[in-house]
Amino acid sequence: MQKVNDSMCLKMNRDTFIIPDSNQGVAVRNNEKSLRMEGSTIDRWLERLTPMLDGTHTLQAITNGLPEAFQEQVYKIVQILYENGFARDVSQNIPHQLAETVLSQYASQIEYLDQIRDSGAYRFQVYRQTKAAVMGADSLLPSLVQSLIQSGLPCFTIFLTESQQSLRPRLHEMMKKAAKKDSESKITIMQSLKNDWSTELKPYDSVLYSSHGSDLTELHALHSLCKKQGKTFLPVTISNGLAFAGPVVTAKSEVSWESAFRRIHQCRNQAPHTSPSQTACALLANVAVFEWFKEVTGVYEGRKDTSFYQLNLETLEGTWQPFLPHPLINGRVSAEPIENPAQFLETRAHQPTNLYPLFLHITSTEAGIFHVWEEADLSQLPLSQCKVQVADPRSEGPSRLFPELVCSGLTHEEARLEAGLFGLEQYISNYENEFFGENRPFNWGAGIGQTAEEGMGRALQNALHEVFQKKQDYFVSETPLNLSSLEDERCQFLWQSLKTLKPAPQLFSGEAVLGFPVIWVKAGENWHGSVGLNQKMAVSRALQTALITAQDKETCHLPYGVTASSVTVYKEKQPEFSFNEETWKETFLSPLNRLNQKVQFYELQAESFFNEHTKDIFGVVLSGVEQT
Template sequence: MPLQEEDTLAVGFGPMLLAFAESWYESGLSKLSVFISDIEATDTAKLTQLRDSARRVNLEVSLKILAAAENEEPDWKRIVEPFQFIIYAAETDDWGELRQLQEACIAERRPMLPAVAAHGLGWIGPLAEPGGGGGWESAWRRIHATVVPKSRDQERISSTAAAVLTNVVVHQWQKAGREDEELDCRKQCFILEPETLTGCWHEIVPHPLVTGYEFARQIQAPELGRILEISAEPVAPDDWFAYFNNLTSEVTGIFHNWGEGDLIQIPLAQCLVQPVDPLTAGPAQLLPAIVRSGLTHDEARRASALAGLEAHAARLLPLQLAGLPQYLQESVSVGAGSTAAEAVGRALRLCLEQKLAERLQSRRQYVRRIAWTEAEDVRCRYYLEALNITGGEVFIAAGEPLLGFSVVWVCSGTSWYVSADLSFTLALRSSLQKALDKAESAKIAPVIEEDQGARAAMIPNGEPMDYPSLTQEAVQNLKQSSAALAVFDLRSESFLGEGPFVLYGVILKEEEEVL
């Protein structure tokens, strides 16, 4: 059913409400109903002047002004009930009124489109409607703090900027009335830079602290065995690239940035990701940037994006795991992957790195040098050749196994790098990558057990990366080591929406620790 002018109510106050009324009449519309929520801040005489000016062109122009009685709180449900479409226009940083109005509109099943000026910005939408994904509050929590100019936080927007915003609102209302057109304001937010008068629409992913999230679910042993067996076709590069690219926006994205930027791409490709913090009340603060490297650009891009998802999801753990004691929440490592096996495997690898860091702080490490006879793994072979060129002779040593997993040390120049991983090859790869990336080296060099001599070893091929087998073997290995393992499905679809990747949390405790 097409919208009628008399079915629409504009709520708000101040210059923004006046600007909307002017845009409404200038577009050729005639009947306008307004509810003024702050009479003192609104020039009602100017409002009637706008009506009178429009009436000189069109005698059918009318204006109906509503307002709550003095010292009376508006009954928003009663106010919006007679209308079919609600518009909110105001310049304010007090979200209480807008939140109450939206709740009333959702309850009465009335779509509401806000046009707000606050904190030096102007924005419209998203359209709030039943099941619509959180409306303006999701937008405010998604807009990055870097977009909100602190220097203009207390400034009011100009009348020209207000006119631009309200013209866009009227245009969206007209599109809504035609029914056959897709609305820009549905699941999108228009953000206007008031000084340059430039703006565009940005997609808004519903925010979990507005629309809700699911609690993490612990996976019991029988089910864990089943989900780790599931293998799937790898997500095609074009598909995962498009997915992560859609998550990236310097204005409203889950990732503020994702790309190579100015990073040096030799000897390894590198990619940076900077996720946002989902716990901030708005605007969204940025988390620290993460850099990941790889043999190819695709590998580095995928690795950095998965690390970005993991960092973003880790901030929600206190909410999703609210039933766990804080010391256990802090022990959870988050893994992302295209399958449960990959996600759990990545989380396990992070757990091993944490356990290794704890061991390095507690006691001196003793290692035995490795004289490798053959490198079947193409990545290790390339990393070793690159290190020999850039850093001189490379020494490899085996450390004391960690919960039955390989610990491999690499010495390049005067620095030692160490990793624990699901296999010897993966541990060696990781240490070699750290050396090439010049990541933080071990603070205390290990003691080489010279009396035992070098151990001859072959570097097995680690390709293809078979996460189902690796992760299942790791679980069995942990059982033999009497380690305690807890795995949680983080129900990522509740805060990331549908996508090709899943997120799992893992807690790993040694025998003497309680889980």
């Protein structure tokens, strides 16, 4: 922040409050911050000084004739006010040509622009000169027109279709009132020819369009046209029980309406054909026009985040929903083969990444990649549990939701991490057509981890799980496993926990999958099986599957294994337990030689936001595996 100088014309911001306190000081506050200034006479200094900081006097004029000590005190005070955002310098404002009547009538808009950016009058002048076209649904169009008039836009064009001619009397009444209020008002109504929008809309800088109903063909067409012609496009949408304004789409922005519509979740608690009230339409229109106002006047200059405003049509509760650009719209989905996985790992950092900020960022019940990621009312004994529900990335909008996944762990932190990882892997796996095209593999898995080796190991584990799930017959050895060598602390805890819920459970080995061990747990009337990269993982995953089923009887989607009511018993020599402690890297690398040419690893690119916050995303394709 530069130092104040003689030529500055400082003006106090309107949201600034000065409150004296009883401890020889004052509190200075605005909408963003507060600070305390101390001194036995500081309240009197501010009382005399702040009225002069109205933007019409330079600091030289204010301090002219004052003793040197007083001048130093004035500069000290105004420096604090200026660098903390309580006052601004208006001497550098860009000149404007607005009439005094306009400055007076729209003083609040200009003051807002002054405080957020600078040169408020000039920015408002640019806004008033913007050429805008307004069109759309009968229920929303009058509200949009009224909001534009109130915002201070004097000239714009309303496009009406043949079926909307009944709106003319109401719109003409609005136009008459606008002309009385603003002498520069010049609103026109034109007949819309849908087959010639490219010519009709060519003279305009911005298009504001309202849509009501399930047919979004016009909205898509206008969105594409505005992108092509470099126009700003602002949609207001009511469809399938959902109502939202925005996002504002410009020629330079990556954001698009299609991304927002694909991200927003299907409405479950509201009637799909709720008719919007006039109040709801006015709310949506006001928010939409204000967003467009901020875009045109440069308030949003340099802003990177994207959001839209969602309104509940029944309760009139509104919230801003941030969302990520959708890969299927931006076309940034790819799979790059990894020729040498072991060598690839040597090039990657081995420091674990904290993924919890990523999980929090992508969780939203309205427009998140995760609809929920929480413990909710799940039983937390004997295992901690967390559920995740993922939005379908392939939905054309609004997004449908996949069934909930329940994951478990020895601690709440482990359960939440597991749920987050499985949720991301389920989400990524639905881009398989984009990753592999027409050569979509029959068996493959996606993996994400806190390290690259964990991500690649999880991808292989998920691919094996898919092979195991698709089996039509499950074979189990007839003799229970000898648990005397079950020395692993984690597996022992899971085993003892299961025994508290299910009497006399038993462990059995199953038919291996591509040479990887399979373990089955007989608990009650059901069998719970899982394949693992090693015996320890197979036992742990099978026990977790049995425990989740025992803790939550309604759970039907199991991430760790499968549940079967019957299996085929066969005779086979029982393997010895081998529970050597291994790192993720050792666990991942040890099976590679066994798989030989049956495995191909990929580095996946889908959501750029993921790759910025993870140790990459991986895919594994298993070839030469027959469906059994």
